Amino acid sequence: MSAGEAAIARRGGIPPSRILLHGNYKSPAEIELAATGAVGLTVVDSLGEIDDLEAATGVTGNTIDLMLRLNEHVGLVTNRKVLTTGENAKFGLTPESADEAIDRIASSKRMRLVGMHLHAGSHITDAAVFGVILGHLADIVARHRSAFPTSPVLLDLGGGIAAPYLRSDSTLSPQSVASAIRSTLERLAIERRIGPVRVMLEPGRSLVANAGLLLYSIGVRKRLPVGGEMLALDGGLTDNPRPALYDSQYELLPADNLDRPSDHPFRVFGRMCETDVMLDRALLPEGIAPGEVVVMPTAGAYTYSMSSRYNYLPRPPVLFVKDGEVREVVRRESTEDILSGQKALNAAASWSPKLDRSAT
Numbered sequence: 001m002s003a004g005e006a007a008i009a010r011r012g013g014i015p016p017s018r019i020l021l022h023g024n025y026k027s028p029a030e031i032e033l034a035a036t037g038a039v040g041l042t043v044v045d046s047l048g049e050i051d052d053l054e055a056a057t058g059v060t061g062n063t064i065d066l067m068l069r070l071n072e073h074v075g076l077v078t079n080r081k082v083l084t085t086g087e088n089a090k091f092g093l094t095p096e097s098a099d100e101a102i103d104r105i106a107s108s109k110r111m112r113l114v115g116m117h118l119h120a121g122s123h124i125t126d127a128a129v130f131g132v133i134l135g136h137l138a139d140i141v142a143r144h145r146s147a148f149p150t151s152p153v154l155l156d157l158g159g160g161i162a163a164p165y166l167r168s169d170s171t172l173s174p175q176s177v178a179s180a181i182r183s184t185l186e187r188l189a190i191e192r193r194i195g196p197v198r199v200m201l202e203p204g205r206s207l208v209a210n211a212g213l214l215l216y217s218i219g220v221r222k223r224l225p226v227g228g229e230m231l232a233l234d235g236g237l238t239d240n241p242r243p244a245l246y247d248s249q250y251e252l253l254p255a256d257n258l259d260r261p262s263d264h265p266f267r268v269f270g271r272m273c274e275t276d277v278m279l280d281r282a283l284l285p286e287g288i289a290p291g292e293v294v295v296m297p298t299a300g301a302y303t304y305s306m307s308s309r310y311n312y313l314p315r316p317p318v319l320f321v322k323d324g325e326v327r328e329v330v331r332r333e334s335t336e337d338i339l340s341g342q343k344a345l346n347a348a349a350s351w352s353p354k355l356d357r358s359a360t
């Protein structure tokens with residue numbers, strides 16, 4: 001995670017020892033987090049980062065634990081924008097660069113290599129991918145076992161387990177991932193080749209995506225020139241940029257009664273100044289009208305965290321609901337929030353220009 005994400009995790013009670021610092025670019029502030037022990041493990045993404053960490057730990061005098069992120073082709077088929085491995089990927093080190101990185105870390109007094117990491121990408125629906133990742137990580141550890149001073153060696157297989165966005169989406173059960181990992185460990189006799197290992201996973205959306213819903217009000221209903229009807233929502237790519245970024249598909253349901261017959265097709269748009277297509281085809285009740293609330297499920301991951309204030313729209317609140325109790329955990333933003341931080345505008349507000357047009 002980034003420095004901001006690490007700060008959120010620490011504020012949420014996660015001890016620094018359980019926080020991994022990730023990223024293909026780590027800012028000087030993030031390198032400092034690694035060097036001061038504010039995170040438990042740093043996942044190195046490039047050779048240059050090793051120099052940065054060596055210099056920063058030279059200042060703090062700390063010894064820090066590292067993993068190396070490997071970039072290997074793993075045969076994952078997914079949207080190219082969430083594929084993080086392969087020849088076009090910006091992440092991680094090729095096996096040749098990883099060999100060099102391992103030698104450099106092994107000769108450092110202030111860096112300890114405790115494991116290897118490979119996050120292949122998102123929306124993995126085939127558990128076999130985790131077996132391929134494990135095989136690549138075990139191969140590189142086998143080549144350099146003595147460069148890993150601790151035991152067990154950590155093999156971090158990343159995240160990417162798919163979450164269902166549509167009722168028809170296929171998913172991957174934790175059991176099937178676990179059994180692919182277990183059978184790869186046995187088939188490749190990994191522990192016999194490299195000694196004890198600890199396998200780690202970093203599942204993200206599969207844990208939380210289905211725990212969240214987005215609620216929108218319908219703002220507009222009208223016919224499109226091409227035919228058919230459209231709805232415009234009171235939000236859009238500012239609160240969920242995924243349809244615009246990745247053509248992500250969602251379902252939309254009437255909030256008042258999920259069982260209301262929903263067989264009328266609509267194209268659904270947001271309200272930003274782009275075309276802001278949210279859904280090419282949503283089936284909703286024929287009589288649905290502006291003012292009614294609709295639910296977009298599977299919004300617990302990569303929606304609030306990806307939201308923006310584009311078009312100077314304040315962000316909606318985040319509410320937690322349990323046993324009928326509602327708790328506001330992130331407050332609704334206001335126009336004041338939009339104006340705060342606008343130093344030049346706020347200074348100008350106390351200065352009233354005298355527009356005496358008759359003088360010109």
Ligand SMILES: Cc1ncc(COP(=O)(O)O)c(C=O)c1O
Nearest residue numbers: 119122159160161202203204205
């Ligand atoms: C390094 C790393 N691990 C895990 C994840 C989680 O991916 P997902 O939410 O698809 O499980 C990400 C997502 O970007 C990531 O960058």
